[in-house]
Amino acid sequence: MTLAEIARELKVSPSTVSRVLNGYSKNFGANPEMRARILEMVEKTGYRPNPVFRSIRAKKNRQIAFSFYSRSLRQNGETVDRALDEATRILEENGFTFHYLFHPRARVECYPVPEWKVAGMVIPDVIDPAMLRLIEEHRCPYVTLNGVCGEAGSAVMSDEPANIRMVMEYLYRLGHRRIAYLNSPPVMERHHSGIEREQGYLDFLNARRLPVIDGYGITPLPVAEQFELVRRQSATAIVTFQLEIAVEVLETAWRRGVKVPQELSVVTFDDSWHARHTIPPLTCCKIAANEMGKETARLIMAKVADPEAYKTEMFRFAGEVIERESTAPPPKA
Incomplete structure (x- = not known):
């Protein structure tokens, strides 16, 4: 009514x-x-x-807009999903209301300013500060989650250099010296996670003078073809950018008769329900999504109180390796 x-x-x-x-x-x-x-x-x-109408009239605005580049929240992935759950829980406990906005052309043009008055904005997965031009011109307090920010904003990000280093060090301790990396799909090429994980992979191998397994770059090749490419180079371990790629690697290994982990170790990023129930269950780098969500809520509340707070500052959170049955020492020659 x-x-x-x-x-x-x-x-x-x-x-x-x-x-x-x-x-x-x-x-x-x-x-x-x-x-x-x-x-x-x-x-x-x-x-x-209606919280939107109330925010238009209110002198003390408590409305937070969450702005997405895709109408499908699944496109943002489990890390952002879990972080948003934590952020919204904290905001609600502190008397804030919120709503979701969807802008499919945000990555082609830029994110628009909400059509009604808001206290602040949270924007996931920004890949270029230029996309925030209108929001910065409007002087709307904002925090980016799992993405980059502009001069007036603050960014909460996963510490991808630390995460890929942890994964590589873990495999190195197991004895692996021929480690392949299957990168993100082309749509993720410009996202900081894809760029930083690939660079961290190369930096680790170069620092230890280990061979770089060809096939680590962005490629339109199907995962099955990438699998064959790295196996021809005697890779004993594969690190994948995301869970979906790891699942395809496990399927391809099964179809080719390659035993995981006896002949090939597989590691991926993010500790989702699906990673725990593959065969074998996947060793993962668990992204610190809850911590990222808590920090996002803290920052946007601070910026609502003082729009000058934390300008251009970046807050990074490292994850942890969760060991499961998809990894083991490399097979003996």
Whole structure:
């Protein structure tokens, strides 16, 4: 039931219902009986004020806009999904309301400013600060999650150089010296995670004078063909950019009769439910999504209170390696 419908039912104006619900008393009077009838009807119908309309009128705005480049939240991946769950939980506990906005052309043009007044914005997976031009011009406080920020914003990111280093060191300790890396799909090429994991892979091999297994770059090749390419180079371990690639690696290994982990170790990023239930269960680098969500909430609340706070600052969080049955020492020659 809407506010207008409640007003019609009680034969009063919508503004009277609104003022009673918001506790207004200045230059406004409603007898106790009418107040009681309005509040009783609101309780009975379960009516809740629209937070967007309320934010337009409010002097103290508590509305946070979450702005996405895709209409499909799955496109943002499990890291962002879990981080947003934590951030919204904390914001709600602190009296903030929020809504989601979807801008499929954000990566072609730029992220637009919300059409109504908001206290601040959280924007996941920004790949280029230029995409934030309008928001910066509007001086809207914002935090990017799992992406880069502009001059006025703050960024909360996974520490990908640390994460790939942990994975490589783990395999190195197991005895692997021929380690392949299967990179992100072309759509992720410009995201910081794809760039930094690939560079960290190369830096680790170069620092230890280990061979670089060809096939680590962005490629349109199917995973099965990438698998054959790195196996021809005697790779004993494969690190994949994301879970979907690791699942295809496991399937291809099974179809080719390659035993995991006896003949080939496989490691991926993010510790999702699916990673725990593949055959064999996958060793993963667990991304610090909860910590990223907590920091996102802390930062946007701080920037709402003081828009000058934490400008251009980047906050990174390293994950941890979760060892499972997809990894083992390399086979003996």
